[in-house]
Amino acid sequence: MRGLLLLVLAAWAPPAAAQQLLDWSPDEVRAVGRHGPWPPPPVRDPSNRVSGTPAGIALGEHLFNDPRLSADGLMSCATCHQAGRDWSDGRAKGFGTVDLDRRTPSLWNVGYAHWFGWDGAGDSLWAQTIRPIVDPREMGGNAQRVAGLLRHDKDLACGYQRAFGGKAGDDDELLLVDAAKAMAAFQATLVSPRTRFDAFRDALVAGDRAAVARYPLSEQRGLKLFVGSGNCDTCHFGPRFTNGEFGDVGIAFFVRPGEVDTGRLGGLARLAGSPFNLLGRYNDDVSGANAARTRHVQRLHANFGEFRVPSLRQVGRAAAYMHDGSIATLEDVVRHYSEVNPDRLHSDGTPLVRPLGLSPQERTDLVAFLRSLDADPPPRPAPPPLCP
């Protein structure tokens, strides 16, 4: 009898998991659902003929780690984009031959993007890859140096032949582009792992209440703010938590007295002047369909001081935040959006960024949600030999 009573009481008591579930309206479920599923299917870049090819990826990984691409032979792409630091460098601002004004962006999920660099001066991952190699402030390399490696280094020459189906020719610039295309093929494989949020999102969409309830309450409350009154998902949209475009979020323009970082405005000028943009001769997509953004993008006065909306996946693992690394912690980023000065944002309409006026509990919840977008990546094996 006593056992039966306990059984009845247990049946009446709501399951512990059910107490951990907020009410989610159909609109909220739809909004949360837009942030997945994760990971998306792999994408191939039609402008890059070795995108998604095993031989191109293998060559790209070797080149990515090769310091001989730089002028002094000491700096590779991996010097700043380190696997162990979430493909960034753990510093507030990047460095090369000199200290730089912007933070080194993480390469997680970069293959899904359509604009590259904080100012979007690159319209393909391979074009963006060329920039730091030849920039005298960064690696300081050049086309001749890269081409020489592909022609004369035994392993790289073999890897090139496997990836591109022929020996490296005598056009240095073309070989620089091909090297960048191989490195882009490698970078496009860097897809961040599934997270606690992804398990929650999938369960919510599927109506699996038991699985949904495993997502802690604080994270649920933070997510509600994110897709609700915080309006964060207007820009941090979709599975990568970015719409891939640009915004001014109230960070100072000046990099030092008398000098500003014009952001997207300058990026569009550099894009138009680049021989490597998708309207140029190195685009492997003869249809030109993949160049629609480049063909139609317009340079607006409002682009001044705009920077690319970053993905929020693995965001809690970053060392510093915003394009210039000016905010040290995720807590401070949330405080920035809570207290941002609306006069600084120059919006004629309802500003996209406005002071949210969050309570301390709301700030804690939002940070908890953002940290649920983090996950430990699996250990990364050393790249296999190019031509064993």
Added chain:
Amino acid sequence: MRLSAKYLASSFAFLFANAAWANCPLDLGRGTGWVVFSDHYMVAFRPEPMRIEVGQPFSLLFNVCTKSNRPAELVAVDALMPEHKHSMNYRPTILAGADGRYRVDGLIFHMPGRWELSIDVRAGEESERLMHDFILK
């Protein structure tokens, strides 16, 4: 953003009740689309691809007619988010087809929310702006 069958049905019902529009072909190839009209103009259009996604390039195919059967021209197409007073980050281009229809390429709605499409049409010296709202979720 999906096309609203109910909206289309009511639009077509109005148009077929108005004999002056009867010669204006509405079929833009998929048997569906939107129709906007004023006292002088009727504009039928549909997107390509059929589903407009946030951040993805799309085109619009247009047919422009006048009540008086005068030849009409599509002059400009643009879109903005009225709440935020910002336009698209992209400038669309208009291609006139041999059949009097138009293709507008290079449209991208880069945020969810309400987008207001403006369609500038002209017949002779008379021009007019027609509007249509999209809600992108």
